[in-house]
Amino acid sequence: MADASETSVSCGASWFVVLPDHERARALAGRLSARACRVLPHASGRPWLVGCWDETRMTVAGAGGVRLAVAGSCSLTAPELTARSRALRAAADAESVVAGVAGSFHLLASVDGEVYARGSLAGDRRLYRARIDGVTTVGDRARTLAWLTGRGPDPARLAACLVVPSLPYPLAHESVWRGVTTAPPGEALHLDADGSFRTARWWRPPSADLPLDDAAKGLRDALRAAVAARVSPGEVWGADLSGGMDSTSLCFLAAEAGARLVTVTLEWSAVGNEDAHYARRAAEHLPGVTRLTFPSAALPAHFADLGERRDPGDEPTVLLRDRAQQREVIRALVEHGARRRLSGYGGDHVVTPPPAYLHALLRRRPVTALRHAAAHRARGRWPLAATLRELLSRRPLAQWLAAQAGTLGPTGRGPEPECGWAPSMALPPWATGRARDLVSELLRHAADAGPEPSAADRGAHAWLHTARVAGTSAAHLAHWSAGAGLPVETPFCDDAVITAALRVRPDLAGHPARYKPLLAAAMSGIVPAPVLARTTKDHSGEEWLTGLSAQRRLLAAWADDSRLAALGLADTGALRRALLAPGLLNGGAAELEFSLGTEAWLRDLDDHPHPAHLKEHPSEPAESTSAAAP
Incomplete structure (x- = not known):
């Protein structure tokens, strides 16, 4: 044909x-x-x-x-x-x-x-x-x-966009x-x-029964094939060389596949930031790579383009903070010949299971489970009684969803154990009672439908949900990046890569005392050992707070003319206080960015009600091909 x-x-x-x-x-x-x-x-x-x-x-x-x-x-x-x-x-x-x-x-x-x-x-x-x-x-x-x-748009679904840290299955992917x-x-x-x-x-999910070395071989093969499916020898590819294990792994696999790499390293301003150091260590083993290094002070501030309106995607996204920075990075990559870009996005979600694996582990190997639970409790400051209740709970998914509908409250309630079907949900303090009622009704409706879990036990279900949260953000990233002029690829979100990661015994990949042991084993001999031995993860918190503070006038105007408030989903006064004093938030960046992302999307939709991709082709009507077989 x-x-x-x-x-x-x-x-x-x-x-x-x-x-x-x-x-x-x-x-x-x-x-x-x-x-x-x-x-x-x-x-x-x-x-x-x-x-x-x-x-x-x-x-x-x-x-x-x-x-x-x-x-x-x-x-x-x-x-x-x-x-x-x-x-x-x-x-x-x-x-x-x-x-x-x-x-x-x-x-x-x-x-x-x-x-x-x-x-x-x-x-x-x-x-x-x-x-x-x-x-x-x-x-x-x-x-x-x-x-x-x-x-x-459906106001109930817009209210659900304010939920942190994420909506559970089966609500997470609804339009x-x-x-x-x-x-x-x-x-x-x-x-x-x-x-x-x-x-x-x-x-359907595979059996999670492989020892670490066997599962690591499968993950290595899947990642190598995922990169090779995209990269041809001699092609110029942009790539993130952040110094972290995920992006660095892709850089080495792309070099192995014959790509000519132009790498990007961002240097954040926090004291003790180690990203640049590990990126340099990795680059020493990547001959012929073109390195681009950007101190954060040399780039536009976080949220610098918050006031710019653009054609919106299919749904709100939290990917707002660094868009102005990334446009500058994309411009530099394109000037150096890159036509596509590799991103390690999704690695955090795919290669490490969430603590929900403790639930099934307790029933198979209780001593090991209790040791792991103690480590997770110490790291996350989980209350002992709440942790034991969650680990001993046998509530099916439907009952868990119904219970979440009844306990949905504001953020800032303190640490909670993360070993349920999904992380416990909350709404920001500025969400109205109407927003809470709408989300609770969505949860009850989902519970009444009797959803079938996506995996046999809650640990595998939660891990798959986490991978799909990454997939959602990868879709948003791809939409924005293509519009900015450089399509991005996220191999960690590939079907075969996720399937390979899920083959490992989760207790071997999820202990909090070890950092990404599955990926470290998979990349042994490919990525330099010092990078695989890294146990730290840097952040851009100072840039986040500085960028928001610089947007106070715009944020005040948004609060006074909020689209979320007009829909009855946000309290204007509470939203204004949060936007003008982001450093006082108890729940961190996520609750504010989810609301900012939804507010920005609604404003984009007001300015671009007609989808830009559905532009008329008056001089080039669509061509139809013959149905003849080749």
């Missing part, structure tokens, strides 16, 4: 909609055609994929009644995808086509009128669905479907738009020819 990219040139936007093999879909495709560069048909000739994408980011193939598309970073070549497509007999078997394939991608298939679509395990590549013109329609951008339905639903990561959408749909799991 010919690729639409052979007959048309991408406009630079990136989006797609998946349509069922139904006659009503023609009218829906017609509504999008003036805004699309490409249309790919089902074997029937009806429209299947409509959108705009670069030919290097989507590989398509087909034979007979089969149509396949892989969108994103993938180790499969077009000829390999075509060869595999010939063995496909049913849409439900589409996963066989990408068995053993590295990368992060959407998998889309149309087989004799049945459609299969799924995103990535971490949720960095999502799918959304909506009922439009009588048929279930799927897209990779929630705003595309919201534009088609003509509906706006903020009325009438638009997210396909949960790990589940695929099946669109039938009659316009209906169903979901089914395409991934």
Whole structure:
């Protein structure tokens, strides 16, 4: 099957909609055609994929009644995808086509009128669905479907965006738009020819039973393949060389794959900051690397561009603080020839299990569990009674969600044990009673639905949830970075990498007395030993506080004209006090940044109500390709 990219040139936007093999879909495709560069048909000739994408980011193939598309970073070549497509007999078997394939991608298939679509395990590549013109329609951008339905954000979901540290499964990945639903990561959408749909799991967690060395080998192989799926020998790649273990590991794997690296190191102002030291130690073992080092004082301040309005993403994001800095970094990387960038984002979440592994460990090896629990208690200052209650609790997920709805309160209540199905939730002090009621109702509704955990025990469930929190932020990072001029890749969020990490016995990877033992073992012999032996993690707290303080006038204006307050979700006076005195916050940066991110997103939406990626193409109507097999 010919690729639409052979007959048309991408406009630079990136989006797609998946349509069922139904006659009503023609009218829906017609509504999008003036805004699309490409249309790919089902074997029937009806429209299947409509959108705009670069030919290097989507590989398509087909034979007979089969149509396949892989969108994103993938180790499969077009000829390999075509060869595999010939063995496909049913849409439900589409996963066989990408068995053993590295990368992060959407998998889309149309087989004799049945459609299969799924995103990535971490949720960095999502799918959304909506009922439009009588048929279930799927897209990779929630705003595309919201534009088609003509509906706006849901106040309850906006209230949920204020929750810290994160919403639990299954609420964490829901769309903020009325009438638009997210396909949960790990589940695929099946669109039938009659316009209906169903979901089914395409991934299940592996057994967590490997010793550290065996699991480390699997993680090393998965990370190496993830980087090699993106990097070709001789290509210039930007890369973060922060001095931390995650980004440094990717730099060495990219160099091994033949990339010409231009690395970035940021030097924060905190006394005793060690990032630059470890970055230099690593760079000594990376011959030929071009190093860019930026003292924080030489870059724009944190939140320097807070007053600038831009086209919003699909949902609010907390990634606000360093956007002005990163634009300067991106400019320098592009000037040095980089066309893409590697980021170690997600490593913290993927390679170390959260303390919820203690729950199952207590029932298998109680002495070991109690020793680990004592170490976690000392590190997190968990109250003894609360820790014991949580460890001994046998509440299923539904009951835990219902209990959270009843205890949802303000932040700053003191340390709590982190060994439940997910971290305990709280709302900031400026959240109104209406916001609390809306979030509590979401939690009760989720509990009443009787959700099935995403893994057999709460430890594995919590670890997978943590990886998906990283995937959500990786999606926000990718959206912003592409718009800023340099697409970013986050290999730690790849399906195969997460699966490999989950194979380890969690008590071997999660003890607080050891720093990232799984990744350290995986990178032994690749990354210099001093970097792998590092046990510290630096921060930009001084830059954060200074940057917010410099924005006092803007923040005061935001408080007086708050979009959150207008929706009844924030108390104006309490919000104003917090914004003008961020150093007095008890709960730290997260509670303020979640609210700032939601406020900024609503303001962006006011200024850009029409999605920028759905721009009209009056002189280049979408091209449709032939359905003929190759």
